[in-house]
Amino acid sequence: MxxxxxxxxxxxxxxxxxxxxxxxxxxxxxxxxxxxxxxxxxxxxxxxxxxxxxxxxxxxxxxxxxxxxxxxxxxxxxxxxxxxxxxxxxxxxxxxxxxxxTNTLSASGPLAVPTLSDGTPIPPNAMQLPGGGILTLGSTTTLTFEALLLPDGSPMLDTDSGALGQSIASSTSDLLLIA
Known part of the structure:
Protein backbone atom coordinates (compact mmCIF):
# COMPACT_ATOMS: atom_id res chain seq x y z
CA MET A 1 0.00 0.00 0.00
CA THR A 102 -15.08 33.39 2.64
CA ASN A 103 -16.61 36.70 3.75
CA THR A 104 -17.14 37.90 0.17
CA LEU A 105 -20.91 37.32 0.15
CA SER A 106 -23.64 37.08 2.77
CA ALA A 107 -24.89 33.73 4.07
CA SER A 108 -27.05 31.69 1.74
CA GLY A 109 -28.25 28.12 1.61
CA PRO A 110 -27.28 25.66 -1.09
CA LEU A 111 -29.05 25.50 -4.43
CA ALA A 112 -31.49 22.66 -4.93
CA VAL A 113 -30.19 19.70 -6.93
CA PRO A 114 -32.30 17.14 -8.82
CA THR A 115 -33.55 14.36 -6.54
CA LEU A 116 -35.38 11.05 -6.73
CA SER A 117 -38.93 10.91 -5.38
CA ASP A 118 -37.56 9.83 -1.97
CA GLY A 119 -35.28 12.89 -1.80
CA THR A 120 -32.05 11.09 -2.77
CA PRO A 121 -29.82 13.53 -4.73
CA ILE A 122 -29.04 12.58 -8.33
CA PRO A 123 -25.32 12.95 -9.18
CA PRO A 124 -24.30 13.98 -12.71
CA ASN A 125 -23.13 10.49 -13.68
CA ALA A 126 -26.51 8.82 -13.04
CA MET A 127 -27.88 6.69 -15.89
CA GLN A 128 -31.10 8.08 -17.34
CA LEU A 129 -33.85 5.77 -18.58
CA PRO A 130 -35.92 6.52 -21.72
CA GLY A 131 -38.84 8.03 -19.75
CA GLY A 132 -36.51 10.40 -17.90
CA GLY A 133 -36.26 8.19 -14.80
CA ILE A 134 -32.94 7.29 -13.21
CA LEU A 135 -31.53 3.75 -13.08
CA THR A 136 -31.11 2.77 -9.41
CA LEU A 137 -30.14 -0.36 -7.51
CA GLY A 138 -33.19 -2.19 -6.31
CA SER A 139 -35.22 -0.68 -9.12
CA THR A 140 -38.29 -2.60 -10.22
CA THR A 141 -37.99 -1.10 -13.67
CA THR A 142 -37.77 -3.68 -16.44
CA LEU A 143 -35.82 -2.45 -19.41
CA THR A 144 -33.87 -3.76 -22.33
CA PHE A 145 -30.25 -2.93 -22.90
CA GLU A 146 -31.26 -1.06 -26.06
CA ALA A 147 -33.11 1.39 -23.82
CA LEU A 148 -30.07 2.54 -21.85
CA LEU A 149 -29.21 6.12 -22.72
CA LEU A 150 -26.24 8.39 -22.14
CA PRO A 151 -26.79 11.63 -20.16
CA ASP A 152 -27.35 13.54 -23.44
CA GLY A 153 -30.20 11.15 -24.38
CA SER A 154 -28.30 9.30 -27.11
CA PRO A 155 -28.15 5.48 -27.07
CA MET A 156 -25.14 3.64 -25.63
CA LEU A 157 -22.99 2.17 -28.39
CA ASP A 158 -20.69 -0.83 -28.42
CA THR A 159 -17.18 -0.82 -29.89
CA ASP A 160 -18.60 -1.32 -33.41
CA SER A 161 -20.90 1.73 -33.02
CA GLY A 162 -23.97 -0.49 -32.82
CA ALA A 163 -26.62 -0.13 -30.14
CA LEU A 164 -25.27 -1.73 -26.96
CA GLY A 165 -28.28 -4.03 -26.60
CA GLN A 166 -27.63 -5.66 -29.96
CA SER A 167 -24.37 -7.15 -28.69
CA ILE A 168 -25.51 -8.38 -25.25
CA ALA A 169 -27.23 -11.68 -24.63
CA SER A 170 -30.20 -11.76 -22.29
CA SER A 171 -29.31 -12.37 -18.66
CA THR A 172 -30.64 -11.83 -15.16
CA SER A 173 -28.42 -10.07 -12.64
CA ASP A 174 -28.35 -7.51 -9.86
CA LEU A 175 -25.12 -6.15 -11.30
CA LEU A 176 -24.75 -3.92 -14.34
CA LEU A 177 -21.21 -3.52 -15.66
CA ILE A 178 -20.49 -1.15 -18.49
CA ALA A 179 -16.90 -0.85 -19.61
Whole structure:
Protein backbone atom coordinates (compact mmCIF):
# COMPACT_ATOMS: atom_id res chain seq x y z
CA MET A 1 0.00 0.00 0.00
CA UNK A 2 1.18 3.54 -0.74
CA UNK A 3 1.90 6.27 1.78
CA UNK A 4 -0.72 7.15 4.38
CA UNK A 5 -2.68 10.27 3.35
CA UNK A 6 -2.36 13.40 5.45
CA UNK A 7 -4.74 13.36 8.43
CA UNK A 8 -6.21 16.77 7.52
CA UNK A 9 -7.03 17.87 3.98
CA UNK A 10 -8.00 21.43 3.09
CA UNK A 11 -10.28 22.22 0.16
CA UNK A 12 -10.15 25.41 -1.92
CA UNK A 13 -12.18 28.15 -0.10
CA UNK A 14 -15.64 29.08 -1.41
CA UNK A 15 -18.27 31.72 -0.69
CA UNK A 16 -21.57 30.82 0.93
CA UNK A 17 -23.32 31.38 -2.40
CA UNK A 18 -21.03 29.00 -4.31
CA UNK A 19 -22.25 25.50 -5.11
CA UNK A 20 -19.13 23.63 -6.17
CA UNK A 21 -17.90 20.11 -6.76
CA UNK A 22 -14.66 19.02 -5.11
CA UNK A 23 -12.78 15.98 -6.38
CA UNK A 24 -10.48 14.01 -4.08
CA UNK A 25 -7.40 12.35 -5.56
CA UNK A 26 -6.46 9.11 -3.75
CA UNK A 27 -3.68 8.17 -6.21
CA UNK A 28 -0.83 8.64 -3.66
CA UNK A 29 -2.69 6.61 -1.05
CA UNK A 30 -3.27 3.78 -3.54
CA UNK A 31 0.16 3.97 -5.22
CA UNK A 32 1.65 0.54 -5.80
CA UNK A 33 -1.70 -1.23 -5.63
CA UNK A 34 -4.27 -2.31 -8.18
CA UNK A 35 -7.03 -1.10 -5.86
CA UNK A 36 -9.55 1.65 -6.58
CA UNK A 37 -12.14 3.64 -4.66
CA UNK A 38 -15.51 1.87 -4.73
CA UNK A 39 -17.48 3.99 -2.21
CA UNK A 40 -17.35 7.51 -0.81
CA UNK A 41 -19.31 8.95 2.12
CA UNK A 42 -19.21 12.34 3.83
CA UNK A 43 -20.88 14.37 6.56
CA UNK A 44 -20.56 17.96 7.82
CA UNK A 45 -19.26 17.83 11.39
CA UNK A 46 -19.73 21.57 11.99
CA UNK A 47 -23.39 21.77 10.93
CA UNK A 48 -25.58 23.56 13.51
CA UNK A 49 -29.01 23.20 11.92
CA UNK A 50 -28.96 26.69 10.41
CA UNK A 51 -30.33 27.08 6.85
CA UNK A 52 -26.99 28.54 5.74
CA UNK A 53 -24.95 25.58 7.05
CA UNK A 54 -22.54 23.96 4.66
CA UNK A 55 -24.54 21.24 2.90
CA UNK A 56 -23.45 18.18 0.95
CA UNK A 57 -25.81 18.16 -2.03
CA UNK A 58 -24.46 14.84 -3.29
CA UNK A 59 -21.45 12.51 -3.01
CA UNK A 60 -20.50 10.20 -5.85
CA UNK A 61 -17.73 8.57 -7.82
CA UNK A 62 -17.43 10.47 -11.10
CA UNK A 63 -15.18 8.71 -13.62
CA UNK A 64 -13.56 6.92 -10.67
CA UNK A 65 -12.88 10.11 -8.70
CA UNK A 66 -14.57 10.66 -5.33
CA UNK A 67 -16.53 13.93 -5.66
CA UNK A 68 -18.43 16.06 -3.12
CA UNK A 69 -20.91 18.73 -4.29
CA UNK A 70 -21.06 21.42 -1.59
CA UNK A 71 -23.21 24.51 -1.11
CA UNK A 72 -23.92 27.10 1.59
CA UNK A 73 -21.81 27.67 4.69
CA UNK A 74 -21.62 30.51 7.22
CA UNK A 75 -19.31 33.29 5.90
CA UNK A 76 -16.03 33.73 7.78
CA UNK A 77 -15.99 30.18 9.17
CA UNK A 78 -13.94 27.06 8.57
CA UNK A 79 -16.21 24.07 8.15
CA UNK A 80 -15.14 20.49 8.82
CA UNK A 81 -16.37 17.48 6.88
CA UNK A 82 -15.68 13.84 7.70
CA UNK A 83 -14.89 11.99 4.48
CA UNK A 84 -14.51 8.22 4.15
CA UNK A 85 -13.22 6.36 1.11
CA UNK A 86 -13.55 2.58 0.81
CA UNK A 87 -11.75 0.66 -1.88
CA UNK A 88 -12.79 -2.43 -3.79
CA UNK A 89 -10.24 -4.47 -1.81
CA UNK A 90 -11.48 -3.18 1.57
CA UNK A 91 -9.03 -0.39 2.38
CA UNK A 92 -10.67 2.46 4.29
CA UNK A 93 -9.46 6.02 4.62
CA UNK A 94 -11.47 8.32 6.85
CA UNK A 95 -10.35 11.81 7.84
CA UNK A 96 -11.54 15.34 8.56
CA UNK A 97 -11.49 17.76 5.62
CA UNK A 98 -11.51 21.54 6.12
CA UNK A 99 -13.26 24.12 3.94
CA UNK A 100 -13.04 27.87 4.56
CA UNK A 101 -16.16 29.90 3.74
CA THR A 102 -15.08 33.39 2.64
CA ASN A 103 -16.61 36.70 3.75
CA THR A 104 -17.14 37.90 0.17
CA LEU A 105 -20.91 37.32 0.15
CA SER A 106 -23.64 37.08 2.77
CA ALA A 107 -24.89 33.73 4.07
CA SER A 108 -27.05 31.69 1.74
CA GLY A 109 -28.25 28.12 1.61
CA PRO A 110 -27.28 25.66 -1.09
CA LEU A 111 -29.05 25.50 -4.43
CA ALA A 112 -31.49 22.66 -4.93
CA VAL A 113 -30.19 19.70 -6.93
CA PRO A 114 -32.30 17.14 -8.82
CA THR A 115 -33.55 14.36 -6.54
CA LEU A 116 -35.38 11.05 -6.73
CA SER A 117 -38.93 10.91 -5.38
CA ASP A 118 -37.56 9.83 -1.97
CA GLY A 119 -35.28 12.89 -1.80
CA THR A 120 -32.05 11.09 -2.77
CA PRO A 121 -29.82 13.53 -4.73
CA ILE A 122 -29.04 12.58 -8.33
CA PRO A 123 -25.32 12.95 -9.18
CA PRO A 124 -24.30 13.98 -12.71
CA ASN A 125 -23.13 10.49 -13.68
CA ALA A 126 -26.51 8.82 -13.04
CA MET A 127 -27.88 6.69 -15.89
CA GLN A 128 -31.10 8.08 -17.34
CA LEU A 129 -33.85 5.77 -18.58
CA PRO A 130 -35.92 6.52 -21.72
CA GLY A 131 -38.84 8.03 -19.75
CA GLY A 132 -36.51 10.40 -17.90
CA GLY A 133 -36.26 8.19 -14.80
CA ILE A 134 -32.94 7.29 -13.21
CA LEU A 135 -31.53 3.75 -13.08
CA THR A 136 -31.11 2.77 -9.41
CA LEU A 137 -30.14 -0.36 -7.51
CA GLY A 138 -33.19 -2.19 -6.31
CA SER A 139 -35.22 -0.68 -9.12
CA THR A 140 -38.29 -2.60 -10.22
CA THR A 141 -37.99 -1.10 -13.67
CA THR A 142 -37.77 -3.68 -16.44
CA LEU A 143 -35.82 -2.45 -19.41
CA THR A 144 -33.87 -3.76 -22.33
CA PHE A 145 -30.25 -2.93 -22.90
CA GLU A 146 -31.26 -1.06 -26.06
CA ALA A 147 -33.11 1.39 -23.82
CA LEU A 148 -30.07 2.54 -21.85
CA LEU A 149 -29.21 6.12 -22.72
CA LEU A 150 -26.24 8.39 -22.14
CA PRO A 151 -26.79 11.63 -20.16
CA ASP A 152 -27.35 13.54 -23.44
CA GLY A 153 -30.20 11.15 -24.38
CA SER A 154 -28.30 9.30 -27.11
CA PRO A 155 -28.15 5.48 -27.07
CA MET A 156 -25.14 3.64 -25.63
CA LEU A 157 -22.99 2.17 -28.39
CA ASP A 158 -20.69 -0.83 -28.42
CA THR A 159 -17.18 -0.82 -29.89
CA ASP A 160 -18.60 -1.32 -33.41
CA SER A 161 -20.90 1.73 -33.02
CA GLY A 162 -23.97 -0.49 -32.82
CA ALA A 163 -26.62 -0.13 -30.14
CA LEU A 164 -25.27 -1.73 -26.96
CA GLY A 165 -28.28 -4.03 -26.60
CA GLN A 166 -27.63 -5.66 -29.96
CA SER A 167 -24.37 -7.15 -28.69
CA ILE A 168 -25.51 -8.38 -25.25
CA ALA A 169 -27.23 -11.68 -24.63
CA SER A 170 -30.20 -11.76 -22.29
CA SER A 171 -29.31 -12.37 -18.66
CA THR A 172 -30.64 -11.83 -15.16
CA SER A 173 -28.42 -10.07 -12.64
CA ASP A 174 -28.35 -7.51 -9.86
CA LEU A 175 -25.12 -6.15 -11.30
CA LEU A 176 -24.75 -3.92 -14.34
CA LEU A 177 -21.21 -3.52 -15.66
CA ILE A 178 -20.49 -1.15 -18.49
CA ALA A 179 -16.90 -0.85 -19.61
Missing amino acids: GPTPSPQLTLQPKSSADNLDYGLCPQQWLAGTTDYVAHVAASVLTATGDQADLTISWVSLVSGTPVLFLGGGQPGTVQTLQVSLTTQQGRVWSAPVSLAI
